[in-house]
Amino acid sequence: MPEATAVSIRQLSKSFDDVEVLRDVNLEVTPGEVVTILGASGSGKSTLLRCINWLEQPDRGSIHIAGQRIGLDDAGKRMGAKALARVRAQTGMVFQSFNLWPHLNVLHNVTEAPIHVMGKSKGEAQTHARELLEKVGLSDKAVAYPGTLSGGQKQRVAIARALAMQPEVMLFDEPTSALDPELVGEVLTVIKDLSAEGYTMVIVTHEMSFARAVSDQVVFLDKGIIVERADPETFFERPATERVQRFLERHG
Amino acid sequence: MNASAWQMLFDGAWTTLWISAVSIAIGVAAGLIVALIRLARIPVVDQILVLYVSLARATPLVTLALFIFLSAPTLGFGLDRSVAGILALTINTTAFNAEIWRSGFRNFSRDQREAAMATGMTPWITFRRIMLPQMVITSLPGLINEMSFLIKGSPAIAVIGVVDLTRVTNRISAVTYEPLPPILVACALYMAIIGVLVWLQRLAERRANRLAT
Amino acid sequence: MSNWDILWQARDEFWTGFLNTMQIFGLSITAAFAIGCFMLFLLEGRPSTSKLTLRVFIDGMRMLPFLMLAYLLYYGLPTFGIRLDAWWAGVGALAVYHGCYFAEIFRGSRLVFPQGQVEAAQAHGFTRGKMFVRLILPQIVMQTRPLIGNQLIYALKDTAFLVIITVRELTAAANSLSGTYFIPTEAFLVVIGFYWAVSVAMEIIVKQCGRFGAKRGFDHA
Numbered sequence: 001m002p003e004a005t006a007v008s009i010r011q012l013s014k015s016f017d018d019v020e021v022l023r024d025v026n027l028e029v030t031p032g033e034v035v036t037i038l039g040a041s042g043s044g045k046s047t048l049l050r051c052i053n054w055l056e057q058p059d060r061g062s063i064h065i066a067g068q069r070i071g072l073d074d075a076g077k078r079m080g081a082k083a084l085a086r087v088r089a090q091t092g093m094v095f096q097s098f099n100l101w102p103h104l105n106v107l108h109n110v111t112e113a114p115i116h117v118m119g120k121s122k123g124e125a126q127t128h129a130r131e132l133l134e135k136v137g138l139s140d141k142a143v144a145y146p147g148t149l150s151g152g153q154k155q156r157v158a159i160a161r162a163l164a165m166q167p168e169v170m171l172f173d174e175p176t177s178a179l180d181p182e183l184v185g186e187v188l189t190v191i192k193d194l195s196a197e198g199y200t201m202v203i204v205t206h207e208m209s210f211a212r213a214v215s216d217q218v219v220f221l222d223k224g225i226i227v228e229r230a231d232p233e234t235f236f237e238r239p240a241t242e243r244v245q246r247f248l249e250r251h252g
Numbered sequence: 253m254n255a256s257a258w259q260m261l262f263d264g265a266w267t268t269l270w271i272s273a274v275s276i277a278i279g280v281a282a283g284l285i286v287a288l289i290r291l292a293r294i295p296v297v298d299q300i301l302v303l304y305v306s307l308a309r310a311t312p313l314v315t316l317a318l319f320i321f322l323s324a325p326t327l328g329f330g331l332d333r334s335v336a337g338i339l340a341l342t343i344n345t346t347a348f349n350a351e352i353w354r355s356g357f358r359n360f361s362r363d364q365r366e367a368a369m370a371t372g373m374t375p376w377i378t379f380r381r382i383m384l385p386q387m388v389i390t391s392l393p394g395l396i397n398e399m400s401f402l403i404k405g406s407p408a409i410a411v412i413g414v415v416d417l418t419r420v421t422n423r424i425s426a427v428t429y430e431p432l433p434p435i436l437v438a439c440a441l442y443m444a445i446i447g448v449l450v451w452l453q454r455l456a457e458r459r460a461n462r463l464a465t
Numbered sequence: 466m467s468n469w470d471i472l473w474q475a476r477d478e479f480w481t482g483f484l485n486t487m488q489i490f491g492l493s494i495t496a497a498f499a500i501g502c503f504m505l506f507l508l509e510g511r512p513s514t515s516k517l518t519l520r521v522f523i524d525g526m527r528m529l530p531f532l533m534l535a536y537l538l539y540y541g542l543p544t545f546g547i548r549l550d551a552w553w554a555g556v557g558a559l560a561v562y563h564g565c566y567f568a569e570i571f572r573g574s575r576l577v578f579p580q581g582q583v584e585a586a587q588a589h590g591f592t593r594g595k596m597f598v599r600l601i602l603p604q605i606v607m608q609t610r611p612l613i614g615n616q617l618i619y620a621l622k623d624t625a626f627l628v629i630i631t632v633r634e635l636t637a638a639a640n641s642l643s644g645t646y647f648i649p650t651e652a653f654l655v656v657i658g659f660y661w662a663v664s665v666a667m668e669i670i671v672k673q674c675g676r677f678g679a680k681r682g683f684d685h686a
Contacts, residue, residue: 081374085372085377088370093367095370097363099366099367101368102386102463103389113368113372117377310657310664312621312623315656318636319654323653408625418530418532418533425540431544432537435537439533
């Protein structure tokens with residue numbers, strides 16, 4: 001497996017009951033690259049993202065994170081819970097509905113995994129967490145509980161939480177879809193900053209202008225198949241397929 | 253009622269309290285263990301536990317206390333009255349607590365569990381650090397409610413001769429021939445104990461609601 | 466002769482105890498249900514001192530062990546010249562005690578009863594009593610069905626407390642048999658089986674009622 005890829009997806013297929021949601025998907029993400037996945041709802045884009053850290057188990061195909069296979073070992077047998085957790089720790093995920101842990105304050109949401117998964121000391125984890133909260137503009141909210149935050153603030157905490165694991169790749173699953181329109185901007189700004197800093201990211205989104213501004217590569221999924229992949233300039237200005245043209249017309 | 257009657261009543265209340273407290277402590281922990289085993293869905297063991305919960309919920313405490321206290325000697329080991337009482341209360345309350353814990357597990361947010369796994373937590377760390385602390389908060393109102401039921405059921409241990417807050421009223425009236433005063437005092441003491449639990453339950457509910465928002 | 470043979474020969478005693486328990490249960494739970502409904506009716510309308518008193522009484526009962534109420538009726542009432550035998554003291558205590566629980570269950574459901582229906586009934590000229598009996602009560606009873614089912618099981622279990630005030634019910638039968646023949650394990654297993662069977666039967670009946678309720682659209686399934 002080439003060491004140079006952050007994420008490498010080969011021949012990935014997945015069905016729910018009898019419905020095929022992903023078919024023979026191939027995708028390479030190089031370190032520092034930002035890939036956005038676009039597509040209508042039901043096109044399989046969230047499923048693809050959730051396969052990357054094995055929250056969904058694909059039926060066929062393989063996924064490697066920084067050269068390590070996830071989900072199955074080299075002999076093709078299912079990984080044990082601990083081994084799976086170790087590979088998952090290489091990815092950071094930001095969910096549509098934030099999924100903060102409500103019983104922990106902001107700082108502890110961020111330090112929980114570094115302490116209990118990476119085995120970092122409390123002091124070290126907290127120092128790092130405070131830096132990250134500063135980065136997402138929430139240093140004043142360290143001792144607040146998630147229930148007291150706005151949606152935009154929650155999502156920024158979730159981003160800091162994912163970053164705290166120093167992942168090889170950040171996965172964003174429609175990070176602004178659950179937000180009130182006026183709160184979308186603050187989250188997108190944070191993600192843009194991260195891309196400028198060279199983080200590797202895979203983003204599922206409906207925000208077209210954001211996708212255009214932030215991506216190195218745009219992938220378009222339709223009925224579980226990648227129908228187009230291109231740099232953002234080409235994708236948005238000169239889409240090759242009629243399917244994408246129609247999609248872009250509808251989403252402005 | 254004279255001073256010694258009051259003393260007896262408070263002793264009875266103390267007996268009710270400590271026996272109930274021991275049963276509650278064991279019952280809450282044992283209920284969690286039963287719930288966890290049931291979640292593992294081990295064949296045969298699971299069916300046995302289903303049967304246990306069903307039986308324990310249907311069996312009156314008086315009947316259970318008599319059963320344990322009277323049949324233990326025929327099975328070759330005698331039981332102290334207090335121990336038999338604790339055993340009966342514990343067997344009963346464990347079954348109810350197991351159901352409370354189990355519904356706490358079943359209603360636990362799948363999203364939050366996914367968030368934990370996505371950061372690389374193993375199932376055990378996820379359970380210990382993310383699920384259990386929240387389940388304690390969300391299950392506590394139900395568990396405290398069950399504690400009230402246990403106190404209300406605790407007079408059952410009077411039937412095997414434990415001198416609890418109920419039985420002590422018989423002892424006093426056997427001397428004074430005035431049954432009403434000790435019974436009224438006992439009622440007031442029970443109400444005080446359960447009143448505290450109801451108040452705690454309200455606090456716990458407020459905390460659980462805060463977590464849910 | 467095995468222990469089970471002894472029990473089989475004494476089956477009449479079990480049966481008498483069982484029937485007695487079922488009589489006590491049936492009579493007291495019917496009365497308790499009526500008391501619960503009546504209390505709910507008394508609580509209808511604007512708050513007042515008498516309604517507040519009733520609420521305090523209901524809450525007070527729910528903070529008391531059932532046996533204490535039975536003690537009050539059996540040992541306490543004679544102080545006022547009212548002498549009930551153990552059986553009637555038991556039935557009375559069960560009826561009042563579980564009546565309060567029923568009232569509280571109904572009250573919880575009444576709090577979320579849609580006010581629009583009440584207004585519609587008033588607009589159609591229903592009297593207070595008619596509206597309560599024909600519109601409010603049936604819906605509340607159907608909606609609180611699972612809680613009523615639970616309460617029935619609690620009430621059944623509370624009948625066993627009456628052995629302490631010398632009522633000859635099911636648990637008393639096991640107790641006396643185990644004393645006579647010294648076979649407590651078997652005697653109590655049989656009795657626990659009886660309680661269990663009745664509880665399971667009640668659960669099934671409540672579930673069947675649920676199907677009926679769902680058909681009539683009482684549940685928001």
